[in-house]
């Protein structure tokens with residue numbers, strides 16, 4: 001098998017493609033021949049050694065990757081739900097960037113028939129993230145308003161599709177004009193292009209009373225204003241800190257430190273007084289909640305099968321170009337989803 005291994009924290013050169021013996025599935029596990037693995041922004045933080053749950057669950061060396069698609073080539077003892085040859089999607093808590101992946105049987109899901117296998121690798125992480133924020137945490141109601149940053153990216157596109165399906169007013173914010181059309185196609189009712197217009201003036205113009213929900217994975221660059229632009233009883237969901245990240249592959253420690261200090265700390269007295277909530281989560285800590293994972297993936301794949309949701313536009317990189325994939329997602333210019341293909 002081939003897998004991407006990061007032996008120590010660093011830049012793009014740390015992403016080594018190595019040959020290893022094929023793994024064997026243990027009891028309750030499934031061995032998948034991987035067609036494609038999803039690339040997430042978080043993988044770049046894993047590579048740089050900045051991702052806490054990677055340290056908690058794996059350490060060094062690490063193979064990044066939260067999701068794969070492929071076909072089952074073997075099952076371990078006690079697995080009856082899966083059989084050789086089935087087309088599947090699986091979630092992995094790290095380890096996804098590999099041509100063979102062993103994963104617990106209850107983290108494996110049937111790939112919808114009419115979906116291209118490779119493209120479906122990009123579904124789980126972004127839709128699970130969007131779904132958890134919107135349905136588990138925020139419980140929006142029809143007609144509610146939502147503002148989502150990085151609206152043309154992976155998670156942003158998933159949020160917009162779910163919002164359209166539910167009938168929520170969704171304002172998407174993008175950092176480049178080339179992304180406006182993509183955000184509209186995904187379901188944004190309005191798109192704010194912050195490279196050309198004043199983000200917060202326009203956000204207020206569109207929803208003068210504020211938003212029921214703001215989803216913020218930028219961190220320091222927008223967090224304070226994101227909370228200020230929620231309405232009374234509004235919810236701010238914090239789920240990433242992308243604006244602290246470099247475009248060069250290596251962290252700038254001085255800037256990281258300053259951004260860390262500048263990141264707002266929310267005051268519980270003020271939150272109660274303003275009747276607003278701040279929530280936060282990280283999907284990688286939720287993998288042990290098997291019932292939640294099963295229920296959510298079941299719902300999402302049902303929506304995909306019915307045509308209510310569709311796979312995102314994907315940008316493909318063969319595994320040998322994994323460094324280019326990281327460079328691309330770190331550039332902040334990509335639209336939709338990035339995947340690594342294994343060409344088997």
Ligand SMILES: NC(=O)c1ccc[n+]([C@@H]2O[C@H](COP(=O)([O-])OP(=O)(O)OC[C@H]3O[C@@H](n4cnc5c(N)ncnc54)[C@H](OP(=O)(O)O)[C@@H]3O)[C@@H](O)[C@H]2O)c1
Nearest residue numbers: 040041150153154155174175217239240242243282283332
């Ligand atoms: N907590 C969780 O469980 C969880 C799960 C999945 C994703 N996330 C977070 O959600 C965000 C989106 O993830 P994704 O994988 O779907 O990525 P993505 O949105 O496809 O790409 C990241 C986007 O972040 C924006 N950005 C802001 N500052 C940036 C910087 N300094 N460098 C690069 N990009 C920057 C860019 O969009 P604009 O310029 O258009 O804003 C960029 O396109 C990330 O922050 C990620 O860490 C969190």
